[in-house]
Amino acid sequence: MDLQQDYFSLFGLPQGFDIDKDRLEQAYRDCQAQVHPDRHAHRSDAEKRVSMQWATHVNEAYRTLRKPLLRARYMLSLRGVDAGIETNTAMAPAFLMEQMEWREGVEEAREGGDVSDLEHMRQRLDLHERELHQNLSGQLAEGVTDGELAADTVRRLMFIEKLQIEIDDALEALED
Amino acid sequence: MAYSEKVLDHYENPRNVGAFGKDEAGVGTGMVGAPACGDVMKLQIKVNGQGVIEDAKFKTYGCGSAIASSSLVTEWVKGKSLDEALDIKNTAIAEELALPPVKIHCSILAEDAIKAAVADYRKHQEAKGE
Numbered sequence: 001m002d003l004q005q006d007y008f009s010l011f012g013l014p015q016g017f018d019i020d021k022d023r024l025e026q027a028y029r030d031c032q033a034q035v036h037p038d039r040h041a042h043r044s045d046a047e048k049r050v051s052m053q054w055a056t057h058v059n060e061a062y063r064t065l066r067k068p069l070l071r072a073r074y075m076l077s078l079r080g081v082d083a084g085i086e087t088n089t090a091m092a093p094a095f096l097m098e099q100m101e102w103r104e105g106v107e108e109a110r111e112g113g114d115v116s117d118l119e120h121m122r123q124r125l126d127l128h129e130r131e132l133h134q135n136l137s138g139q140l141a142e143g144v145t146d147g148e149l150a151a152d153t154v155r156r157l158m159f160i161e162k163l164q165i166e167i168d169d170a171l172e173a174l175e176d
Numbered sequence: 177m178a179y180s181e182k183v184l185d186h187y188e189n190p191r192n193v194g195a196f197g198k199d200e201a202g203v204g205t206g207m208v209g210a211p212a213c214g215d216v217m218k219l220q221i222k223v224n225g226q227g228v229i230e231d232a233k234f235k236t237y238g239c240g241s242a243i244a245s246s247s248l249v250t251e252w253v254k255g256k257s258l259d260e261a262l263d264i265k266n267t268a269i270a271e272e273l274a275l276p277p278v279k280i281h282c283s284i285l286a287e288d289a290i291k292a293a294v295a296d297y298r299k300h301q302e303a304k305g306e
Contacts, residue, residue, distance in 0.1 A: 086281060089208040089288040096207040099216045103237040155211040162214020 003053075006078055007061035017072060017133075017140040019065060028062040068133050069157050075140050076154065081147030083154045091155060099159050106163065110170035118174070122167045129160050179240050180274035186244035191251050194233045196220050204297025206289045210281055215242045219289035221253060221261070223297055229253045229261055234289075241279040245269050245286035258294050 008015040011027035035054035043051070064070045076083050102121070109117040132153050139150035179187065195218070196203045202223045209216045215238030222231040232250035236243050248269060253261045269275075269283035 083211075085211045087284075089210055089285055090292070091207075091209045091211075093207045096209050096216055096218075099209060099214075100207075100218060100235065100237065103216065107237075158211040159209060159214045159216070165214075 003057060007065050007074065010058070010061050011065070013065075015075070015078075016142065017068070017075065017137045019071065021066075024062070024065055028058065031058045068136070069154065069161060072136050072140060072150065072154050072157070076147055076151060079147050081151055083151045085155065085158060088155060091152075091159075095156065095159075099163070102163050103166070106166050106170055110173065113174055115171065115174055118167050118171050122164065122171075125160060125163055125167070129157065129164075132157055132160065179244075182248075182273050183240055183244040183275070186247040186273070187240040190234075190243055190247040192231075192233050192247065193235065195235060196222055196231075196233060202297070204293045204295075204300065206292030206294070206296055208285055208288045208292055210238070210242070210285050212281060213238065213242075215239065215282070215285060217242065217246050217285050217289045219246060219250065219286075219293050221290075221293045221297060223258065227257055229256050229258070238285075239279070239282065241273065241275055241282040242285060244273050245275075245282045246289065248272060249286045249290055253290060258297070261290055262294055264290055 006015070011024060011031065013019065013023060013027065032055070035051055035058055064074045073083055073085075102125075105121060106118065108114075109121070136150060136153050138144075139153060144150075200222065202225075204221050204223065206219045206221075207217070208219075215236065217234065217236045217238065219234045220232065221229045222233075224230045232253050234246040234250050236246045249264060252264055264287060266280070266283040266287040269286055270280055273283070275283055
């Protein structure tokens with residue numbers, strides 16, 4: 001195994017946004033079995049350190065590829081595209097206006113104790129998230145050289161994720 | 177994380193929360209968002225005939241630092257010309273509120289919101305002049 005290898009190659013998967021989850025799980029378990037530090041308990045300290053380093057690398061690779069948003073961000077980084085997560089504040093005004101309305105809606109439902117409203121919003125949001133994932137599949141396809149569209153979708157998904165957390169927090173608070 | 181006293185003050189007593197009426201004249205609206213934390217900020221300025229910002233309002237969904245940053249800049253821009261408002265730097269906001277490094281992006285958001293509001297106002301003025 002080679003630490004310089006990208007995460008897809010590490011698990012023997014084709015580089016793409018749509019991923020075969022079962023294959024990822026299987027490849028992860030196979031890798032883990034090879035590098036697990038306990039397997040090397042009888043080895044020297046240096047060897048144990050290397051195997052620890054490997055185990056960390058494999059875990060990180062798995063965590064990254066498993067989550068669609070992290071996977072997309074990772075694919076952009078492989079292509080040298082800066083998604084502008086920390087720096088790009090200029091989202092499309094219509095999108096930001098929509099975000100404001102979502103946040104207002106969540107706030108109102110939370111204050112009004114409207115659980116079914118919150119659940120309904122969560123469903124609509126999940127649907128929207130799936131649409132954006134479908135977009136990413138094309139935007140990150142092999143041969144697409146302009147990463148800007150995918151970067152914009154990734155930024156949108158960051159806001160969607162935040163909203164999902166807000167809704168889940170509200171639902172949790174109302175349950176208590 | 178502990179917030180500074182100034183952040184807490186703006187967070188607990190935010191200045192200038194709200195929005196101007198849709199048809200009010202001389203209003204510029206800036207909408208910005210920070211993907212890293214999902215914060216969204218709307219900042220509006222109301223400019224008088226002399227080109228001076230006479231009032232400002234904001235609505236922010238975000239953490240205490242984001243709310244404090246926007247509240248602070250609505251106070252700062254009042255009485256300033258558009259060019260003076262554009263001179264407000266995020267570093268000054270961060271310094272005034274004693275923001276920790278992980279919250280610097282909140283001050284960047286507020287600076288970008290002013291820029292977006294001024295750009296929006298100027299765009300409307302140009303459209304009227306044509």
